[in-house]
Amino acid sequence: MAVRVFMYAQDNRGLGHVRRCAIVAEALLRRRPDAAVLLATKSPWAPTIAAGERFDVLKLPEHLARGTLSGDERRAESSALHRLRRVLLREAVTHFRPDLILIDNEPLGFRGEMLEALDAAPAGCRFAFGMRDVVDDPERTVEQWANQGVPDALRERFDRIVIYGHPDLFDTLGVYGVPAPVRAKAAYGGYVCARRDDLDAGRFRAELGLDGRPLVLVTGGGGEDALALLVATIEAHALVRSPARLLLVTGPFMRPEDRARVVALAAPAGHVVRDQADVVAAMAASQAVATMGGYNTLAEAMMLGRRPVVVPRATHKREQLMRAEAFAARGLVHCLPPTKVTPALLAAALEDEIERPTAVEAHDYLDVDGERAAALLLETLA
Incomplete structure (x- = not known):
């Protein structure tokens, strides 16, 4: 029936x-x-x-x-x-x-x-x-x-x-x-x-023209409140010793004026800015990931065995912070408190992942x- x-x-x-x-x-x-x-x-x-x-x-x-x-x-x-x-x-x-x-x-x-x-x-x-x-x-x-x-x-x-x-x-x-x-x-x-059997990290990196440079994915989900994370990561990049390149995914719901600011800040260093992207493919191709504490991104990171640097949403809503702290307690993410994060702290966390990437085992979850x-x-x- x-x-x-x-x-x-x-x-x-x-x-x-x-x-x-x-x-x-x-x-x-x-x-x-x-x-x-x-x-x-x-x-x-x-x-x-x-x-x-x-x-x-x-x-x-x-x-x-x-x-x-x-x-x-x-x-x-x-x-x-x-x-x-x-x-x-x-x-x-x-x-x-x-x-x-x-x-x-x-x-x-x-x-x-x-x-x-x-x-x-x-x-x-x-x-x-x-x-x-x-x-x-x-x-x-x-x-x-x-x-x-x-x-x-x-x-x-x-x-x-x-x-x-x-x-x-x-x-x-x-x-x-x-x-x-x-x-x-x-x-x-x-x-x-969602399972992904079509990931080709080499092809993704080639399409970005990285020429062997490390890739850092920066994503804030839908993007409505992702401006602070993207700006902070651009500022942190200037302090990273590695010649990494940023892929900044603004999300489909970021305000046009906020996206314009991200583009202007990213341009001098040649970073890539996209409204939307295949985030799972980008994560698989990257050496480090900076994100907020959204459900889907952290689940996808676990699926790929990646440990992202997480800067949770800094509002009265505590969902992302609570999730990030719970994941950090199991070593699944590197959580930076949103009210205390500085470019130097964010740069150190990203550089640590680029130089000493941490693989996590989380499929049971x-x-x-x-x-x-x-x-x-x-x-x-x-």
């Missing part, structure tokens, strides 16, 4: 949740060729996903005229679009009639926008929550979830919780105080990443190609 899976991924200016959902969707389709997957998300990147003819994307609206609106007008538009997304999600579930609904990262959707969709699910539909290893600051997360009614929903509505992480690296259930009745539904699947997550999800339909 054909299986229909409805996925919801909350991504605005990032790539992580949608990329993870796409990997899991492909795994589900490999295991169940009769399945069909519909992914609903605001991410502008999602429509580019090529996961086969039994996969499609419902692009949810985010902002239509933000740049031309006043503060009150923006708030009114945001409220109107939120109501529209609730209707779209409800109608999609009503007519798609899924056997399984998988919600990523926010159990009830952004500001509860999946609640009506859950109520509209057909009889017998199973609900699953895909939980990232680190959500955010534990106290803040527990308080927010309590205010949103998440604990009751996880206990009463959801059949399965798949944690995209490994308890030996980060004890997600313990850190967030998940109660026993909910823990019974939870299972760790591992850090989701991984869920390559999302196979474990897919198996755990399909168990809910048995």
